[in-house]
Amino acid sequence: MIITVGGIKGGTGKTTIATNLACIAASKADVLLVDADDQETSADFTATRKEEHPNAPRYTCAKLTGRSVRTELLELAPKYQHVIIDTGGRDTASQRAALAVSDVLLIPFMPRSFDIWTLNKVATLVEEMKAANPKLQAYIFLSRTDPQGQGNENEEATELLKDTTSLTFLDAPIGSRKAFAHAASQGLAVTELIGAQRNQKAIDEIMVLFQRSFNVTPLSQSLELAAR
Numbered sequence: 001m002i003i004t005v006g007g008i009k010g011g012t013g014k015t016t017i018a019t020n021l022a023c024i025a026a027s028k029a030d031v032l033l034v035d036a037d038d039q040e041t042s043a044d045f046t047a048t049r050k051e052e053h054p055n056a057p058r059y060t061c062a063k064l065t066g067r068s069v070r071t072e073l074l075e076l077a078p079k080y081q082h083v084i085i086d087t088g089g090r091d092t093a094s095q096r097a098a099l100a101v102s103d104v105l106l107i108p109f110m111p112r113s114f115d116i117w118t119l120n121k122v123a124t125l126v127e128e129m130k131a132a133n134p135k136l137q138a139y140i141f142l143s144r145t146d147p148q149g150q151g152n153e154n155e156e157a158t159e160l161l162k163d164t165t166s167l168t169f170l171d172a173p174i175g176s177r178k179a180f181a182h183a184a185s186q187g188l189a190v191t192e193l194i195g196a197q198r199n200q201k202a203i204d205e206i207m208v209l210f211q212r213s214f215n216v217t218p219l220s221q222s223l224e225l226a227a228r
């Protein structure tokens with residue numbers, strides 16, 4: 001299974017989601033996390049994880065860019081059970097190369113930033129990439145939502161996402177929660193936080209997203225139980 005976390009908007013939570021999914025999947029499977037963003041945030045996260053938490057579930061992290069994302073993955077992917085690709089928030093050659101070989105595209109969408117232009121553009125990108133890679137499934141879901149629910153922005157955004165053809169709306173919102181930032185700064189998934197920083201809502205949210213996006217029921221169910 002090759003999953004790309006992408007989209008064409010910056011700061012929507014792509015790296016947060018990609019690294020959480022990689023850490024969670026790594027406890028049960030051989031995982032490759034591909035950092036296809038020049039900012040190298042996923043690679044930095046992984047270095048922190050391996051230095052500070054050498055006993056935490058391990059995955060391999062590789063930095064790939066441009067066309068190499070596709071060509072190298074064709075060789076690397078068969079060696080792993082799951083590949084998760086973190087891309088930058090723009091329509092780049094790296095993201096297109098990732099989508100050419102991916103099974104799933106996960107698009108986090110921030111309700112506050114919602115503008116129909118971005119949505120139409122990402123839908124067009126998906127349609128173009130589906131022509132090259134018909135197996136590609138594109139899922140869009142709310143990310144960094146305000147847990148207090150300011151007005152009805154979440155509902156409005158949900159309606160908009162449900163109406164977007166070529167993208168499937170995933171009812172797996174990720175709230176804006178300090179636990180995600182705390183975990184990221186330590187090289188951990190939210191499921192791995194202990195003590196006062198641990199937040200069950202954040203854990204439940206990421207596990208629902210994990211389950212829906214991998215769609216591998218036995219693996220995700222056992223992980224969900226382990227996280228509780």
Ligand SMILES: Nc1ncnc2c1ncn2[C@@H]1O[C@H](COP(=O)(O)OP(=O)(O)OP(=O)(O)O)[C@@H](O)[C@H]1O
Nearest residue numbers: 010011012013014015016089144175176177180181
């Ligand atoms: N669910 C969340 N709750 C709280 N903070 C979050 C959440 N998701 C992301 N953040 C914070 O928001 C910032 C941007 O997140 P992140 O780096 O994951 O986004 P990105 O989409 O990968 O950005 P870029 O487009 O620059 O690659 C980070 O500081 C991160 O800690």
Ligand SMILES: [Mg+2]
Nearest residue numbers: 014015037041
């Ligand atoms: Mg990022």
